[in-house]
Amino acid sequence: MVEVVALDGDDTLWHSESYFTLTHRRFAELLAPHAEPDALEQQLLDVERRNLALFGYGVKGFTLSMIETAIAVSGGTVGADDIATILAWGKEMLAHPVDLLDGVAETVEALARSHRLVLVTKGDLFHQESKVARSGLADRFEHVAIVAEKDGATYRRVMATVGVPPERFLMVGNSVRSDVVPVIDLGGHAVHIPYHTTWELERAVLPVTDDGDRVWELEDIRQLPALVAELSGTRP
Ligand SMILES: [Mg+2]
Structure with missing residues (x-):
């Protein structure tokens, strides 16, 4: 009983996941000059998996993992404006109505x-x-x-x-x-x-x-x- x-x-x-999916799509567009969508997705997933033990689950860890991935796939050339864009997506996800x-x-x-x-x-x-x-x-x-x-x-x-x-x-x-x-x-x-x-x-x-x-x-x-x-x- x-x-x-x-x-x-x-x-x-x-x-929840639908907002992550949307952000993944935007991330692929932003990083298109540096990486193919599938390779980018795989790299982001690897970074997230590695970072889980440090950041735990959630939007903040995801945002940091996107930034880390952006730096890696661009060979360190990603601009501050693109980093700012990624941070803004993270804040948007955190502030999104339930x-x-x-x-x-x-x-x-x-x-x-x-x-x-x-x-x-x-x-x-x-x-x-x-x-x-x-x-x-x-x-x-x-x-x-x-x-x-x-x-x-x-x-x-x-x-x-x-x-x-x-x-x-x-x-x-x-x-x-x-x-x-x-x-x-x-x-x-x-x-x-x-x-x-x-x-x-x-x-x-x-x-x-x-x-x-x-x-x-x-x-x-x-x-x-x-x-x-x-x-x-x-x-x-
Ligand atoms: Mg669930």
């Missing part, structure tokens, strides 16, 4: 009537706090966990904080790697709701459990209350 429903933020409750996915507001409202809700999101602390505050959903959550990495240790800590065992914990999110796999490994339940685009570093294969149904995939968050009700023996 599911008692606590935990939700991911970026690309589960509100749009844009909820379709159906999120009513779904969270419905779930909050029957279940304890937790928000588990990773990235820049300051940016995530600001997004939670601007989402208009903060009051619906009993606990908001802004974390550096979504791994087993993190989920164990979240479960301990709200006092729920894995068997009564359901995590919902768009990333198989971050929202599904670690929770399933701990013995919990997880629902994958794919976003239309997935960051390369978040790609993973949906796990299969051999001890009954603990993993689900839904197309739309509006399908969630019915599934949660079914798992909890309550009505949606």
Whole structure:
């Protein structure tokens, strides 16, 4: 029986990756004199992967990685005006209004009537706090966990904080790697709701459990209350 429903933020409750995709496109145009789009994309990804341990997830780290990549692919000749342009994109992403996915507001409202809700999101602390505050959903959550990495240790800590065992914990999110796999490994339940685009570093294969149904995939968050009700023996 599911008692606590935990939700991911970026690309589960509100749009995020689509702004990154847009910025990638602008970055390719800006650096076109220095690099082919595919090679540039690969180099940026390598730089981001290397920098994750230092910068963590989020827009600020991404912005610094774009600047580092621009310097590298231009052989150190990229102009201050282009660096300023990249910085401006980063600020624009950080200041962008929180844009909820379709159906999120009513779904969270419905779930909050029957279940304890937790928000588990990773990235820049300051940016995530600001997004939670601007989402208009903060009051619906009993606990908001802004974390550096979504791994087993993190989920164990979240479960301990709200006092729920894995068997009564359901995590919902768009990333198989971050929202599904670690929770399933701990013995919990997880629902994958794919976003239309997935960051390369978040790609993973949906796990299969051999001890009954603990993993689900839904197309739309509006399908969630019915599934949660079914798992909890309550009505949606
Ligand atoms: Mg996400």
